[in-house]
Amino acid sequence: MADLPAARAAPGNVASSCGYHLTVTLEVFYRTTDPNIVVPKLEQLVRADVGALSPLNYSVTGVAEKKSATREYMSQFALGLVGGAMPGLLTIEFELPASRMAWLRLTAGHTRDLTYCGPMTYLLSVDRPIGGEVGFEKRKALVVAPKFTGGPDAGKLNAVPGLADRVDKVLVPKIIVGMGSLELKPVFRLVPSSEGTRLLIRTLPLVKMHFKSVSGSTNAGEVLKICAAIEAAL
Numbered sequence: 001m002a003d004l005p006a007a008r009a010a011p012g013n014v015a016s017s018c019g020y021h022l023t024v025t026l027e028v029f030y031r032t033t034d035p036n037i038v039v040p041k042l043e044q045l046v047r048a049d050v051g052a053l054s055p056l057n058y059s060v061t062g063v064a065e066k067k068s069a070t071r072e073y074m075s076q077f078a079l080g081l082v083g084g085a086m087p088g089l090l091t092i093e094f095e096l097p098a099s100r101m102a103w104l105r106l107t108a109g110h111t112r113d114l115t116y117c118g119p120m121t122y123l124l125s126v127d128r129p130i131g132g133e134v135g136f137e138k139r140k141a142l143v144v145a146p147k148f149t150g151g152p153d154a155g156k157l158n159a160v161p162g163l164a165d166r167v168d169k170v171l172v173p174k175i176i177v178g179m180g181s182l183e184l185k186p187v188f189r190l191v192p193s194s195e196g197t198r199l200l201i202r203t204l205p206l207v208k209m210h211f212k213s214v215s216g217s218t219n220a221g222e223v224l225k226i227c228a229a230i231e232a233a234l
Contacts, residue, residue, distance in 0.1 A: 028117040028205050028216040035060065035090055038108055038115050045117065046094055046104065049220040057095040089115055098224050100231075101125040106218070109182065116175075117205045119184055120218060124227045126190065126197040128234035136188035139168050153190075153234055160233045166226055170219050172204040190230065197234075199227050 028045060030038050039060055047056050089110040096102035102124045109118035132151030139146045146168035148154040157163060171186035187202035201223060207216045 028207065028218075030115045033089060033110050033115050039090070039092060042092060042106060042108060042117060043094075045216075046096075046106070046218050046220050049218045050096055050224065051221055052097050056097070059093050061091045061093060094220075096220060096224060098124070098227075100127065100227070102224060102227070104218070104220055116182075117216070117218065118182060120203055120205065122199070122201040122203075122220075122223050124199045124223070125195075126199050126227060126231050126234070128197060128231050130190060130192050130197050130234060133192070134190035136164075136167055136171070138171055138173075138186065151190075156233050157230060160229060163226070163229055163233070166222065166229075169206070170201065170203060170222055170226065172206055172219075175204050175207045199230065 030041060032038065043056055043058060050056075089108045092106045092108070094104040094106065096104055103122070105121040105123070107118045107120070108115055110116070130151060130153045132153070134148055134154050134157065135150045137147050137149055146164045148157040148164060148167075167188060171188060173186050174181055174183045182204065184202070184204060186204075187200065189200040191198050191200065203219070205216050205218050
């Protein structure tokens with residue numbers, strides 16, 4: 001992956017590409033709407049974020065395409081929890097490398113000739129039962145710390161040092177896209193189901209503006225680690 005393009009900025013506008021700020025340079029903004037270009041780049045981004053050495057299994061979904069039973073379940077279960085569909089240029093469903101069921105549904109949005117990594121929905125299994133649904137409250141200003149809320153297991157998670165802060169950083173409510181912005185209400189839900197406990201996270205990519213570049217990440221690797229920490233705490 002050494003030949004991937006370097007991060008750069010377009011004068012007077014948002015950066016046209018985005019550097020993965022920990023290892024290699026990868027993009028979350030693209031000056032094209034061609035799926036044949038965008039999809040491989042998004043796969044490279046997610047692969048780097050989870051530290052995978054080989055390409056990930058994924059499916060590009062569309063109105064006319066059929067889905068496997070597993071992907072259909074993931075789509076219906078996750079979208080039912082976050083409420084509604086996620087429109088965009090295309091949607092990619094990734095099977096993340098993990099010892100548990102772990103899926104990422106990523107929507108690529110677009111504005112004219114700019115395509116970007118947009119809303120992401122994670123669905124992961126947690127191998128521990130819970131007594132009721134657990135939610136999350138993001139940090140409010142500087143004086144109100146983030147915390148897990150809801151069911152009786154929220155206290156166990158709040159007792160883990162730093163865990164709430166990690167979740168708070170993953171839940172991104174807004175990114176700058178072109179001359180505008182993309183906003184959504186982040187979702188964190190830990191819910192019991194007939195198949196076991198499920199962790200549902202909906203968020204935007206983490207994007208950091210620098211002087212002459214932009215660094216970004218899907219935070220997929222961090223989401224997997226948070227899921228493992230939650231499982232260990234329950």
